[in-house]
Amino acid sequence: MLVDCVPAREALGLAERTVLHSGPPLAWERACPPVQTAILCAIRYEGWAVDDAGAQRLVESGAVKLAPCHHSGAAGPMTGMVTASMPVFVLENRPRGNRAFATINEGLGKVLRFGANDESVVTRLRWLAAETGPLLGAALRAAGGLDLRALMAQALRMGDEMHQRNVAASSLFARALMPHLARTAPDTGAVARLAEFIGGNDQFFLNLAMAAAKASADPCLDVAGATMVATMARNGTDFGIRVAGLGPRWFTAPVNTPQGLYFPPYGAADANPDMGDSAIVETVGLGAFAMAAAPAVVGFVGAGGLRDALRITEEMGEITLGEHPHFRIPTLDDRGTPVGIDVRKVVETGITPLINTGIAGRKPGTGQIGAGVVRAPLACFEQALDALAHARGLA
Amino acid sequence: MADYRDLFRHLGGELRVINLGLESFAETLEGLGVPVLHVQWTPPAEGDPGRARLLSLLEDEDGA
Numbered sequence: 246m247l248v249d250c251v252p253a254r255e256a257l258g259l260a261e262r263t264v265l266h267s268g269p270p271l272a273w274e275r276a277c278p279p280v281q282t283a284i285l286c287a288i289r290y291e292g293w294a295v296d297d298a299g300a301q302r303l304v305e306s307g308a309v310k311l312a313p314c315h316h317s318g319a320a321g322p323m324t325g326m327v328t329a330s331m332p333v334f335v336l337e338n339r340p341r342g343n344r345a346f347a348t349i350n351e352g353l354g355k356v357l358r359f360g361a362n363d364e365s366v367v368t369r370l371r372w373l374a375a376e377t378g379p380l381l382g383a384a385l386r387a388a389g390g391l392d393l394r395a396l397m398a399q400a401l402r403m404g405d406e407m408h409q410r411n412v413a414a415s416s417l418f419a420r421a422l423m424p425h426l427a428r429t430a431p432d433t434g435a436v437a438r439l440a441e442f443i444g445g446n447d448q449f450f451l452n453l454a455m456a457a458a459k460a461s462a463d464p465c466l467d468v469a470g471a472t473m474v475a476t477m478a479r480n481g482t483d484f485g486i487r488v489a490g491l492g493p494r495w496f497t498a499p500v501n502t503p504q505g506l507y508f509p510p511y512g513a514a515d516a517n518p519d520m521g522d523s524a525i526v527e528t529v530g531l532g533a534f535a536m537a538a539a540p541a542v543v544g545f546v547g548a549g550g551l552r553d554a555l556r557i558t559e560e561m562g563e564i565t566l567g568e569h570p571h572f573r574i575p576t577l578d579d580r581g582t583p584v585g586i587d588v589r590k591v592v593e594t595g596i597t598p599l600i601n602t603g604i605a606g607r608k609p610g611t612g613q614i615g616a617g618v619v620r621a622p623l624a625c626f627e628q629a630l631d632a633l634a635h636a637r638g639l640a
Numbered sequence: 641m642a643d644y645r646d647l648f649r650h651l652g653g654e655l656r657v658i659n660l661g662l663e664s665f666a667e668t669l670e671g672l673g674v675p676v677l678h679v680q681w682t683p684p685a686e687g688d689p690g691r692a693r694l695l696s697l698l699e700d701e702d703g704a
């Protein structure tokens with residue numbers, strides 16, 4: 246259930262002078278340029294420094310701390326920036342009693358999540374905090390929350406895989422929220438600005454899909470002995486997984502660079518290695534795992550056509566434990582999406598999870614330059630298998 | 641060299657093949673008009689004997 250939208254300091258108990266980033270833990274020195282510029286921008290946005298040079302001194306001296314979103318219950322797309330004053334959606338997994346959080350998707354173009362850091366980025370972030378977050382929070386509270394699992398199951402049947410295609414889910418979200426927004430907003434101008442913002446961003450729902458996936462996956466981290474992957478995330482330097490039976494420990498390897506299609510005039514040489522917590526949607530059986538449900542996205546990410554979509558979903562079924570009971574694919578006779586990545590099956594077959602992803606420009610400030618697919622590195626799963634065997638006294 | 645089909649002739653019946661692993665073998669036979677069922681297969685753990693052993697032990701424990 247999506248229940249609220251409030252500042253991160255309130256929702257996560259996020260301390261001041263802390264910047265959350267995507268993926269496994271990352272030291273400033275090892276961060277790729279788009280992540281570094283996003284961190285500096287987040288510090289300027291919070292007013293902890295007036296310029297990038299001052300912001301960098303704060304990070305290098307340790308006065309500003311860096312930490313993974315996943316360690317605070319959050320999931321952040323691309324660079325994954327979260328700081329105390331940013332509004333975050335609050336999701337509840339009521340049967341399990343846990344919560345997960347995600348920021349509001351900023352839209353396309355020059356945005357913080359792709360490492361852009363000019364004044365237009367800061368201005369948009371301040372509008373999100375001052376007007377958008379409070380509006381969304383009031384509307385969600387008035388609605389008594391929204392059932393995102395039902396919404397996502399419907400969006401899947403409308404052609405979204407909820408990683409690189411969220412047009413149906415974003416539309417369904419707007420349809421559900423607008424009456425409550427109109428009743429609770431202080432003036433029609435604010436409603437119009439928010440409606441225009443959501444309507445102009447086909448990927449608005451991505452962050453919500455990520456938080457919903459995290460709320461669903463996190464309770465698995467306490468299942469002793471289980472070989473199922475509970476987290477996949479990347480930070481532009483490393484790819485990391487966490488495994489149900491091994492708790493909060495990360496297994497990391499150098500991240501791959503996506504292969505896909507580029508917006509002119511960009512090409513493969515301009516691409517940054519893969520980043521973002523958004524692979525949490527593949528972890529719960531969406532994204533590339535649900536490619537067969539979203540034929541329109543296969544071409545967008547340069548992965549072929551409908552036959553390829555069916556083949557990809559079938560291939561992901563080789564490394565998963567079952568089919569999702571709620572996320573069903575009409576083109577596969579209503580079978581569930583493949584879900585529950587098994588470390589054993591990945592190592593045994595050599596088939597690694599496929600992830601649909603946006604491609605960020607390597608040069609800071611470029612923003613998104615394309616969309617494609619990327620494989621998780623096998624080494625993460627090999628390390629996890631060794632650790633599982635060791636934990637059971639078999640190695 | 642004798643035609644490879646001679647090897648099967650004395651067994652009687654039509655030659656039909658199940659091919660495991662290398663797809664090029666299946667493609668060659670298909671090119672000769674031989675009915676082939678290709679099965680995608682690779683050695684477990686990419687042929688790493690240590691990890692193949694761990695997989696086997698974990699499967700034994702889990703009853704998989």
